[in-house]
Amino acid sequence: MPGRIAGQTDDSPVRMSLALDRVDGDKDLLKELVETFQEDLSERVSSLTSAIRRGDDQETFQLAHGLRGPLGVLCAEKALALAGELETMGRAGQVGEAATVGDAFELEITRVAAFLSAFDWKSL
Amino acid sequence: MKILIADDDRLMRRMLEVILAKSGHELVAAASGSEAWQILSSPEAPSLAILDWMMPKMTGLEVCSKVRAAGAAVPTYLIVLTSRGQTNDLVTAFEAGADDYITKPFEAEELRARVSVGVRMVTLQQQLADRILALEESLAHVQQLQGLIPICAWCRQVRSDGNFWEKVESYLGKRSGLQFTHAICPTCKAKQTEGLKHLRPA
Numbered sequence: 478m479p480g481r482i483a484g485q486t487d488d489s490p491v492r493m494s495l496a497l498d499r500v501d502g503d504k505d506l507l508k509e510l511v512e513t514f515q516e517d518l519s520e521r522v523s524s525l526t527s528a529i530r531r532g533d534d535q536e537t538f539q540l541a542h543g544l545r546g547p548l549g550v551l552c553a554e555k556a557l558a559l560a561g562e563l564e565t566m567g568r569a570g571q572v573g574e575a576a577t578v579g580d581a582f583e584l585e586i587t588r589v590a591a592f593l594s595a596f597d598w599k600s601l
Numbered sequence: 602m603k604i605l606i607a608d609d610d611r612l613m614r615r616m617l618e619v620i621l622a623k624s625g626h627e628l629v630a631a632a633s634g635s636e637a638w639q640i641l642s643s644p645e646a647p648s649l650a651i652l653d654w655m656m657p658k659m660t661g662l663e664v665c666s667k668v669r670a671a672g673a674a675v676p677t678y679l680i681v682l683t684s685r686g687q688t689n690d691l692v693t694a695f696e697a698g699a700d701d702y703i704t705k706p707f708e709a710e711e712l713r714a715r716v717s718v719g720v721r722m723v724t725l726q727q728q729l730a731d732r733i734l735a736l737e738e739s740l741a742h743v744q745q746l747q748g749l750i751p752i753c754a755w756c757r758q759v760r761s762d763g764n765f766w767e768k769v770e771s772y773l774g775k776r777s778g779l780q781f782t783h784a785i786c787p788t789c790k791a792k793q794t795e796g797l798k799h800l801r802p803a
Contacts, residue, residue, distance in 0.1 A: 499706065499708055499709065501620065542655055545705070546684065547613070549684070561684075
């Protein structure tokens with residue numbers, strides 16, 4: 478398939494070619510953004526899952542909202558959609574019912590992190 | 602143009618910085634709403650600001666309201682960054698004083714296009730403010746020339762405000778910025794030449 482990046486399938490948790498378009502094809506910038514994202518990702522996800530378990534609506538809303546920006550930039554579409562759901566539930570005061578969505582988000586963000594760590598930048 | 606980027610997310614700030622720096626803009630960054638307000642209320646405030654809606658301490662919308670309440674000769678052009686794309690959210694942003702919005706995630710191209718509109722608006726408003734200032738300065742030098750001006754029927758001096766009599770050119774010069782040069786009209790020249798003839802020895 479033309480334009481296909483090595484290691485990337487239709488099921489990939491991050492669409493690197495789209496992310497690259499989003500930053501004007503600046504590969505160095507995209508790499509820098511990915512590194513920035515990875516730096517505090519585990520801490521942010523851990524805080525979010527903890528807020529969901531505590532049933533803290535406001536905290537869940539804020540943390541999920543905060544993750545949406547970077548996930549959108551990196552075109553991690555499924556993780557972005559799940560973060561959006563968590564944000565909405567937090568805003569609506571429904572975090573008590575967010576356990577399933579929280580688990581799905583945690584699973585997807587683990588896939589995102591693994592994909593980014595293993596990504597071959599030379600293929601881009 | 603000097604642009605403020607205010608976003609509590611480091612990744613978003615960096616992305617905005619790199620993209621806009623490539624267009625030659627001078628950038629200032631803030632990681633919270635209160636920091637953004639501090640920069641925008643300083644004497645060297647940027648003319649254009651990109652404000653994330655959700656920020657700690659003060660939201661982007663609260664910053665918009667404060668900037669509008671403070672007023673400025675050339676209003677700061679405010680772009681709100683939001684992941685909320687619904688009509689009522691956007692109306693709320695405009696009511697708070699935003700000039701435009703960018704929905705996250707955004708493309709670099711869209712960001713540049715919207716910032717260009719902002720730069721154009723700020724430039725036009727700056728030019729307008731400069732023209733108004735220049736006009737006000739000109740008006741301050743031009744005093745009104747209207748009403749009845751008493752003029753002596755013999756010597757042609759006019760009476761000024763302080764009941765002093767002065768030459769017409771002095772009176773007009775003070776009130777209009779007009780400058781007079783000295784010359785002689787053909788009629789006067791003929792009269793004067795005639796008068797001089799009588800002085801010549803026979």
